[in-house]
Amino acid sequence: MTAHKIPVQEFLSKIPLFRQLAGNELDELAAATTQIHAARGTVLFKQGDPCVGFHTVMYGQIKLMLISPAGDEKVVRLIRPGGSFGEALMFMEKPYIVTAQALEDSLLLHVGKVGLYEVMDRHPMLARKMIASLSQRLHALMGDVEAYSMRSGAQRVIGYFLRSLEGDQAQHLRLSTSKAVIASRLNLTPEHFSRILRDLSDQKLIHVKGRDITILDMDGLQAYPD
Numbered sequence: 001m002t003a004h005k006i007p008v009q010e011f012l013s014k015i016p017l018f019r020q021l022a023g024n025e026l027d028e029l030a031a032a033t034t035q036i037h038a039a040r041g042t043v044l045f046k047q048g049d050p051c052v053g054f055h056t057v058m059y060g061q062i063k064l065m066l067i068s069p070a071g072d073e074k075v076v077r078l079i080r081p082g083g084s085f086g087e088a089l090m091f092m093e094k095p096y097i098v099t100a101q102a103l104e105d106s107l108l109l110h111v112g113k114v115g116l117y118e119v120m121d122r123h124p125m126l127a128r129k130m131i132a133s134l135s136q137r138l139h140a141l142m143g144d145v146e147a148y149s150m151r152s153g154a155q156r157v158i159g160y161f162l163r164s165l166e167g168d169q170a171q172h173l174r175l176s177t178s179k180a181v182i183a184s185r186l187n188l189t190p191e192h193f194s195r196i197l198r199d200l201s202d203q204k205l206i207h208v209k210g211r212d213i214t215i216l217d218m219d220g221l222q223a224y225p226d
Contacts, residue, residue, distance in 0.1 A: 032115020054086035060106020075184035
């Protein structure tokens, strides 16, 4: 992993949180921003490391995971381009509670806390947008809790597929990472995940070829019983 400061105003201006900032404000924020190139497998930080800012993904994919004392991992979130992480802990001044690892070659921006606070003091709208972003994430987290506790494994997998489709008429998706990682994200064992894929395939609802999933019966998937 390499990290160095470079002019990053153009990248920052494309992040929804910062689109309304003026040029001079972007300049100030850029001074507190580090560009990070992370090769696949790179660990960005570990549980317990201090959090002194937040990350946003420009390209690639980042896995946030909990690691047990026995070394088992539980995937908490998958962060894709445009996504960010670390804001809540930055505001709370708490260490990281997860470990972050690049699932593929990735480019991230790390926005330092001190510089961000200075810009927020002069641009209250930015603080409101960050609160809204964190609120949306909390809402999504509550949805995850409901899905894990109230829905069957098959319903979780189907929900993941439907959310991953691009466009209302889309019938095809490609899994963005390994089946084992997705299974962990859905709170399933890899074996259970594979069994669900087989069952849905046997019922002619989907066709699976490697990481490629084709929806054969959208109505059947959406009506699949709990």
